[in-house]
Amino acid sequence: MEKLSIVKIGGNIIEDEASLTGFLKLFSNLKGHKILVHGGGKRATHIASKLGIASKMVNGRRITDAETLEVITMVYGGLVNKNVVAKLQALNTNAIGLTGADINSITSEKRPVKEVDFGFVGDVKQVAHNAIDKLIKADFTPVFCAITHDGNGQLLNTNADTITSQVAVGMSNLYETSIYYCFELNGVLKDINDKNSVIKHIDTSLYKELLEQGIIADGMLPKLENCFDALNNGVKSINMGNTSMLTQENDNFTTITL
């Protein structure tokens, strides 16, 4: 099986021109087949507020009403995605920007209304790995933004981490897949106050130990749960750290395997 890297960057890299340019160079230099997934974050909030649309949050989570979905479609699918694609082309990476609607690549289901109505938010139902593979086989590099569709004409806002893991799971039917989650930390930390206390390798048994010791907590809990879910569904390895983990020189990041 050939290898495929799925790299995710968050809003903090997107926001900052110098960070984005630096990252895109590393991504372009990454050997082999690859897919990029990006969030959009604050840019959408900023433009929404300029348009007089208030960000609605419930329990720290954004509610995507019709107006907010329009802004997300403009910012994630247009402004951010197309600028990333243009910058990658300048670095000789033959990028193609996608939402889940394009080539019907990611179908999702509008989240059912329970205590909270999240609005136009989609939970991933299906990844069209064969369609995505046609792009890869044509030597194009897919660049996904955090938008999916329901197959009936409705775009839906979907978490970029989830898109990353679901696309990786889907592509595991055809490739040996590795995920690279780029974030602000150097990796999963043993001591949250010591940024150099990176745990270099986590497997299932260490994961259980760390959970019991309470070392994995707060925001890291759902992230790692998501990781082991992906690993249990065919993803070979998951890497977490800052963008320099994409270089060969830096081995100070966390690799997670079963």
Add this chain to the structure above:
Amino acid sequence: MEKLSIVKIGGNIIEDEASLTGFLKLFSNLKGHKILVHGGGKRATHIASKLGIASKMVNGRRITDAETLEVITMVYGGLVNKNVVAKLQALNTNAIGLTGADINSITSEKRPVKEVDFGFVGDVKQVAHNAIDKLIKADFTPVFCAITHDGNGQLLNTNADTITSQVAVGMSNLYETSIYYCFELNGVLKDINDKNSVIKHIDTSLYKELLEQGIIADGMLPKLENCFDALNNGVKSINMGNTSMLTQENDNFTTITL
């Protein structure tokens, strides 16, 4: 040679939900290989004004400054393009939304500053017909918005009619191409005051006659000049009329050939 239809719709169809839905059904039913090109028009002006960006016009032409380019990228590349793609998917057309930056499909050159500085406006330099053909061969239907790139990371605003004719010329290397320009009239009219005075067929000699008689004037002049330019560069036929020309039943539109 296989046939390929390149269909262009303008802002007036995009603006109106019912017109757009009706058109997309016709487009979906169109047999054979096809490409859609769309403008964006008033939606961009509307959102720009909401964001406090004034539309700058010189001699009736929009000046694309950096802020305006951002809005165009959001509206054409995001909001309009991705909603069209999602709607086409619901009609079982496996659409893929593109700017000229995606798969490096349309490279352009920033228009040189002469009497007027048009800003971030690009004149088409090259169409990557082989790259676009990889999508067609994969059974995807390209949907282009009116944005190109310079290959150095800069997106550029480009007239949708020009994108249509240039893509058609490029694809003529591989296909027998026909353009369908959908607009508000039934076709090229003999008498501008009689909407049913459609000239059904224009060839080179009739074109010269019509020019001499002053029947082709104003806005139609550059449109037809553009058409004959495309025909002289490999496009087989060009059709102008309202969207119903895409059906078999209606033959009341203008077909232009050499």
